Amino acid sequence: QVQLVESGGGLVQPGGSLRLSCAASGSIFRINAMGWYRQAPGKERELVATVTNGGSTNYADSVKGRFTISRDNAKNTVYLQMNSLEPEDTAVYYCNARWVIVNYWGQGTQVTVSS
Numbered sequence: 001q002v003q004l005v006e007s008g009g010g011l012v013q014p015g016g017s018l019r020l021s022c023a024a025s026g027s028i029f030r031i032n033a034m035g036w037y038r039q040a041p042g043k044e045r046e047l048v049a050t051v052t053n054g055g056s057t058n059y060a061d062s063v064k065g066r067f068t069i070s071r072d073n074a075k076n077t078v079y080l081q082m083n084s085l086e087p088e089d090t091a092v093y094y095c096n097a098r099w100v101i102v103n104y105w106g107q108g109t110q111v112t113v114s115s
Contacts, residue, residue, distance in 0.1 A: 001027035002104040004095045009109030012085055016113070020080040022095030022106055030099040034071065034078040038091035038111075045094065049080060062088070085113045 008020040024031065035050030035058075049059045049069035057069055068081040078095065090113050095106035 002030060002097050002099075004097060004104055004106035006093070006095045006106040006109045009093060009111045011112045011114065013115050014086060014113055016085050017081070017083045018085065018111060019082070020093055020095075020109060020111075022078045022080075024076045024078075024097055028076050030102075031097045031104075032099050033097070035096045035098075036069065036078075036080045036093055037096055038089075038093045039108075040091040043091075048093070050096075051078065082111070085111075087113045089113050 003025045005023045006020060008018055010018060012018055033050055033052045036048040037045050038048050039045040047060055048063055049057065049067055051057050051069045051071050059067060066084045069078065071078045089111060091111060092108040093111050094108045097104040
């Protein structure tokens with residue numbers, strides 16, 4: 001009942017920046033928190049950052065100080081500002097929305113960091 005549409009992925013050089021966007025539609029009232037996860041080839045999907053309805057944020061240690069998650073309640077959109085990108089950040093990034101234990105996922109957007 002919640003649809004997530006992502007945008008903003010692409011190819012960037014090390015040290016560059018990208019901003020990912022995720023627009024939610026459908027039963028928006030069901031959402032308690034939103035976040036970003038990523039999955040590199042051959043690896044498990046891992047948490048990148050989350051933001052609750054109250055505005056509390058949480059980040060993976062690997063991205064602290066470089067990535068910033070934010071939300072626009074009026075637009076039902078969550079953003080991930082990624083700075084100082086490293087090759088290790090290369091992955092498919094997935095938008096996530098959850099209501100208690102129910103999770104909704106976007107289609108994923110590819111982020112490639114390479115010179």
